[in-house]
Amino acid sequence: xxxxxxxxxxxxxxxxxxxxxxxxxxxxxxxxxxxxxxxxxxxxxxxxxxxxxxxxxxxxxxxxxxxxxxxxxxxxxxxxxx
Amino acid sequence: xxxxxxxxxxxxxxxxxxxxxxxxxxxxxxxxxxxxxxxxxxxxxxxxxxxxxxxxxxxxxxxxxxxxxxxxxxxxxxxxxxxxxxxxxxxxxxxxxxxxxxxxxxxxxxxxxxxxxxxxxxxxxxxxxxxxxxxxxxxxxxxxxxxxxxxxxxxxxxxxxxxxxxxxxxxxxxxxxxxxxxxxxxxxxxxxxxxxxxxxxxxxxxxxxxxxxxxxxxxxxxxxxxxxxxxxxxxxxxxxxxxxxxxxxxxxxxxxxxxxxxxxxxxxxxxxxxxxxxxxxxxxxxxxxxxxxxxxxxxxxxxxxxxxxxxxxxxxxxxxxxxxxxxxxxxxxxxxxxxxxxxxxxxxxxxxxxxxxxxxxxxxxxxxxxxxxxxxxxxxxxxxxxxxxxxxxxxxxxxxxxxxxxxxxxxxxxxxxxxxxx
Numbered sequence: 001x002x003x004x005x006x007x008x009x010x011x012x013x014x015x016x017x018x019x020x021x022x023x024x025x026x027x028x029x030x031x032x033x034x035x036x037x038x039x040x041x042x043x044x045x046x047x048x049x050x051x052x053x054x055x056x057x058x059x060x061x062x063x064x065x066x067x068x069x070x071x072x073x074x075x076x077x078x079x080x081x082x
Numbered sequence: 083x084x085x086x087x088x089x090x091x092x093x094x095x096x097x098x099x100x101x102x103x104x105x106x107x108x109x110x111x112x113x114x115x116x117x118x119x120x121x122x123x124x125x126x127x128x129x130x131x132x133x134x135x136x137x138x139x140x141x142x143x144x145x146x147x148x149x150x151x152x153x154x155x156x157x158x159x160x161x162x163x164x165x166x167x168x169x170x171x172x173x174x175x176x177x178x179x180x181x182x183x184x185x186x187x188x189x190x191x192x193x194x195x196x197x198x199x200x201x202x203x204x205x206x207x208x209x210x211x212x213x214x215x216x217x218x219x220x221x222x223x224x225x226x227x228x229x230x231x232x233x234x235x236x237x238x239x240x241x242x243x244x245x246x247x248x249x250x251x252x253x254x255x256x257x258x259x260x261x262x263x264x265x266x267x268x269x270x271x272x273x274x275x276x277x278x279x280x281x282x283x284x285x286x287x288x289x290x291x292x293x294x295x296x297x298x299x300x301x302x303x304x305x306x307x308x309x310x311x312x313x314x315x316x317x318x319x320x321x322x323x324x325x326x327x328x329x330x331x332x333x334x335x336x337x338x339x340x341x342x343x344x345x346x347x348x349x350x351x352x353x354x355x356x357x358x359x360x361x362x363x364x365x366x367x368x369x370x371x372x373x374x375x376x377x378x379x380x381x382x383x384x385x386x387x388x389x390x391x392x393x394x395x396x397x398x399x400x401x402x403x404x405x406x407x408x409x410x411x412x413x414x415x416x417x418x419x420x421x422x423x424x425x426x427x428x429x430x431x432x433x434x435x436x437x438x439x440x441x442x443x444x445x446x447x448x449x450x451x452x453x454x455x456x457x458x459x460x461x462x463x464x465x466x467x468x469x470x471x472x473x474x475x476x477x478x479x480x481x482x483x484x485x486x487x488x489x490x491x492x493x494x495x496x497x498x499x500x501x502x503x504x
Contacts, residue, residue, distance in 0.1 A: 017132055019130065019132035021218060023219075024219040032203040032204055032303045033303070037434050038432075038433055038434045041201070042303070043201060044203030044303075046210055047464075048211065048213035048214045048217075049210065050120075051191045052464050056459070069119065
């Protein structure tokens with residue numbers, strides 16, 4: 001619980017506590033638009049438990065990852081779509 | 083794969099029902115594995131706070147580990163390719179597992195209903211927002227409206243307040259009279275009453291009954307909500323809104339289990355209509371944590387041939403089923419909620435299909451074929467449930483893969499059977 005984790009969100013360095021989900025880290029960093037919907041409007045997390053797929057982001061180059069289901073780990077690179 | 087003795091049991095879901103099922107199955111001497119999508123066991127109710135579980139839950143999970151129960155975390159069932167087999171996708175890619183008995187403890191999700199503005203960022207579920215806070219979302223100083231229905235609104239309202247949020251309103255759609263009657267009957271469930279009283283003391287003053295969110299306002303993010311009982315919109319940073327629960331029955335459906343009123347049909351031993359498949363917890367009927375724990379135990383015993391041990395739990399199950407019936411009546415959804423969306427309100431959030439587009443056709447299947455409603459990544463889990471409430475839509479068909487996976491996972495579709503026995 002002591003070591004903090006360093007990640008990049010849209011190019012900005014962010015430090016989070018262990019056990020933090022990517023969704024929580026992105027929201028804490030002030031980003032509310034996680035992805036663009038098919039008609040290009042911003043969307044963010046809804047269900048918080050992996051069902052709705054609204055919180056999808058790019059994690060380490062892989063797109064369409066559910067950010068609520070993945071915990072931050074050291075050096076992760078997160079990109080939101082908006 | 084060699085013959086397995088003792089019996090190989092796989093449990094899908096590591097929430098209250100899954101953990102209880104694992105404990106009971108172990109008592110019968112089975113070899114037990116638990117598959118769960120989340121980074122750690124616990125499901126929703128026992129979800130860890132920043133990786134730290136409540137000590138009493140952690141010790142149960144530790145005991146299961148110590149007795150050789152294998153937890154496949156971050157692992158999702160994507161297919162049931164043959165009798166007695168599951169294809170799962172975990173951190174190391176797809177693999178096939180063989181079971182002699184399978185216990186479905188897949189839990190429930192929240193029911194989300196459309197209203198203008200429900201697709202704005204920062205409009206979330208009730209359990210949804212709580213799950214994000216447990217995984218590190220900082221809500222201190224945030225203005226939050228909690229709405230929808232059920233005791234979860236109070237529990238989450240009090241939780242958010244404890245985390246430093248300003249819970250500005252709790253809008254409960256159920257009428258005050260029904261909640262009063264429910265509260266009076268809670269004397270038969272003193273432990274539930276004991277849970278409710280501190281919640282009411284903490285957050286009761288912000289509750290309005292017969293109240294619901296008509297509209298969420300904002301351009302790119304939520305700014306305010308309009309509640310039916312208030313003239314002026316209420317400014318807020320988050321709206322947590324959910325209308326109860328929807329059982330996760332997709333895997334059961336794929337396996338061919340019979341459903342009844344949308345729930346998995348089980349006998350008193352919690353056996354489904356499919357041989358060697360049992361089901362426990364919310365998928366058999368929404369009942370909350372106590373019913374889930376008891377059903378998990380019953381299923382764990384019965385799936386391992388220890389029906390005698392299950393017998394003595396039946397009266398407790400019946401008692402919590404009566405409690406569940408009380409909840410269902412108290413928090414039944416009112417018809418006004420069906421009038422909230424406009425024709426242009428989005429119904430299918432994955433494919434951005436409006437109410438108007440989706441209801442041009444009769445039923446969920448026609449809507450899917452003509453408008454793409456329900457064809458996105460959530461595979462109709464959100465809009466399908468809303469459509470069942472709003473328009474009486476039928477349950478859609480379920481096909482593998484149960485969640486979207488990369489094409490490469492399907493082209494390598496017959497991975498070797500993995501022997502996870504320790």
